[in-house]
Amino acid sequence: MTEHSNGGRTAIVIGGGLAGMLAVTALLGQADTVTVIERDRYPAGHGFRKGVPQARHLHILLSGGSLALEELLPGTLAALGEAGARSLYLPRDLLTRTATGWQRRFDERRHRTLSVTRPVLDAVVRERVLRAAAASATRVEVLEATEATGLTGDASRVTGVRVRSRGGAPGARSERELVAGLVVDASGRGSRTPQWFAELGRSAPHEETVDAGIAYATRMYRPKDPATAPDAGVNVPGWPECPRGAAYVPVEDGKWLLTLSGVRGHHPPTDPAEFTAFSATIGDPYVHELLAEAEPLSPVHGFRDTCNRRRHFERPGALPAGLLVLGDAACTFNPVYGQGMSVAALGALAVRGTLANGGGQRPRSTAEAQRAVARAVEPAWLAAVGADRPYASPDDAKAGVAERLSTWYIDRLFARAAIDPVVGAAFRDVFCLTAPPTRLVAPQIFLRTVFLPRLPGLPGPPAAVEEV
Ligand SMILES: Cc1cc2nc3c(=O)[nH]c(=O)nc-3n(C[C@H](O)[C@H](O)[C@H](O)COP(=O)(O)OP(=O)(O)OC[C@H]3O[C@@H](n4cnc5c(N)ncnc54)[C@H](O)[C@@H]3O)c2cc1C
Known part of the structure; x- marks a missing residue:
């Protein structure tokens, strides 16, 4: 883990939602202490909470995300x-x-x-993360009803977080600073890191929207x-x-x-x-x-806020030392494709892999971890923006030739996948985030997609299950 002279092997995670809790898992054994800053108080049982308004909507965890979740938190x-x-x-x-x-x-x-x-999913994951933390060498503390209001440090390095307690006596609500060697922003789609960069004298990362x-x-x-x-x-x-x-x-x-x-x-x-x-x-x-x-x-x-929005913190020079950005704070997707939670899990897995300081190697940098997060995001991003291109607004990033070609191809493949078990399997592997997009252009899939006819699907909802 990246160290800082003041922060040592301490980490702060902003946001105790899904990505934040999975970030904690990735840091277990790699930091001495991890402090989670969560604006809400967690409800007793499986209640909804204000900080995750999308939780009232249907959430599917794709197989790629399930596998990543299980790898991070067995059981x-x-x-x-x-x-x-x-x-x-x-x-x-x-x-x-x-x-x-x-x-x-x-x-x-x-x-x-x-x-x-979502309330059930979040509560189960949180409970298992805290259980894994209790059994690890890392001390994990969750500060509920505490809001991150800014980053501390300078343009080149983040050294901590400014926080404010919510509720309680007025005196208790004043701001204070927490110091850390690593800060992880997992505060979701409303992340204010780009604005906080301005306070540190940095420009915001390049942002792409469709x-x-x-x-x-x-x-x-x-x-x-x-x-x-x-x-x-x-x-x-x-x-x-x-x-x-x-x-x-x-x-x-x-x-x-x-x-x-x-x-x-x-x-x-x-x-x-x-x-x-x-x-x-x-x-x-x-x-x-x-x-x-x-x-x-x-x-x-x-x-309503369902835009595909990606902040390119992984680009050279886009990230100050000591900071990592995970989950929706880095990339949000049109929810129709059911990818966000899976990408959060895949991103946390990528962080765990790159922050590990095993085998006597030098500590890996947060920029390297952020690039690994970006690689975990990429397949889902390409799938979502490719599928959404027909509906994009004129202000959105323009499609290049490669993306236009892939939209044409995906459209054909999508039609074929409905009736063809071979193409369908490849389609599901990629859209469920268990295989890279290259699976869609493997020779057999390419030939079936381009040369076999575009046949209609079934006329009504099928009752019969078909063996393959
Ligand atoms: C309508 C809708 C439907 C969706 N359906 C699916 C689906 O089917 N499948 C799927 O995989 N994904 C789906 N998603 C995406 C999924 O909801 C997100 O990808 C996922 O919640 C991201 O987790 P996160 O931890 O990054 O953010 P969140 O879950 O939003 O958590 C952010 C946390 O940070 C806290 N926080 C925010 N700001 C601060 C601050 N300043 N200080 C302290 N704490 C703060 C919040 O209280 C919250 O606890 C859907 C999204 C929407 C909008």
Whole structure:
């Protein structure tokens, strides 16, 4: 771990959300103390909290993220299962309708995704991180109801964090400084690190955005008769001619989450009656029909800031010494692709790998760790911005020739994947973040994608599971 004369082997993690907790895991055994600064107080049990407003919406943990999570924190997938997380094998357990029709339901069992509400996922991960910390040589302290208000140091090095307690007596709310050898920003999509750079006399990192202008609206349901509830989740993601989508998936305790989405001009409403009516306007009536068999358990919650936004802290000179940026603070994705949590886990794994000071080698630099995080982000970023390009706003970063070609190719591959087990397997490997994008241009996949005809998918949601 990078050392600093004042901070020694101490680390501060800003944000005790998913990426922050996974950052703690990556630092266990590599720092003497880790202090987590979390603005919220954690709720008792599995409650929602203000600092993670997206938690009310459907969250799928892709297989790539599940594997990374398990590698970081062995036993977590079993603990999530015990807490009620549902395993959905793709494509068997998630019926998917795209522009060309319904996907065939191959019993492939290569990609086990997890479906559970965020409060449950976050609580299980937090509990396991703190348990792993208690068994390690690293002392971990979590300062709840404490907000990071700035970075200390200068333009070349971050030496700590300015914090302020929230609540309590007015005197207790004054700012103080905490010193550390390493600061990790894991404060999520609202990260203020670019502004804090200005206070240190640095320029903000280069930022790239591709915004499909997607809005989400989500409601929780329970099937009226569990015996007749569907045996799979349903995903109708929307396409250029019908840019409205729906995903309806089981979560813990027999509950289901329905998220409706739409690009600019097609935003789903949050009024309950209008929400139900909107579900009838997506590309297929199946989800709307299922709602007649379910009772709502919650109001409708909306969410609008869904831009793909990447801050290039990994570029030469973009990062002061002593700082690392992880999770949504570095890169956010259009949530339709379900990648953010997985990328946070893959990023933490990359950090653990590069910060390790094993084998008598010199301590690795944070710039090197940040480059490893960027490599973990890259496949998900390419997939998300490639798929969102048709909806991008004129202000967004322009697509290069390579990206335009890949958008054309992905569109063909996507259609083929719905009916072809070979192309479908490659597609899922890459979109579930278990294989690099090069898997999509392997000779067999390339030939099938480019030369085999673009056939329609199935006409209706498949009941039958197909062996492969
Ligand atoms: C609508 C929606 C749906 C999504 N669906 C999926 C999905 O299906 N699958 C998936 O993988 N991803 C999904 N995502 C992405 C996922 O929510 C994020 O990628 C993930 O939460 C990132 O974790 P994080 O820890 O970086 O940020 P967060 O989970 O947002 O946590 C940030 C933490 O930092 C704290 N904090 C913030 N500022 C400060 C401060 N100044 N001082 C102290 N603490 C601070 C907050 O209180 C919070 O605890 C979705 C996102 C959205 C918006």
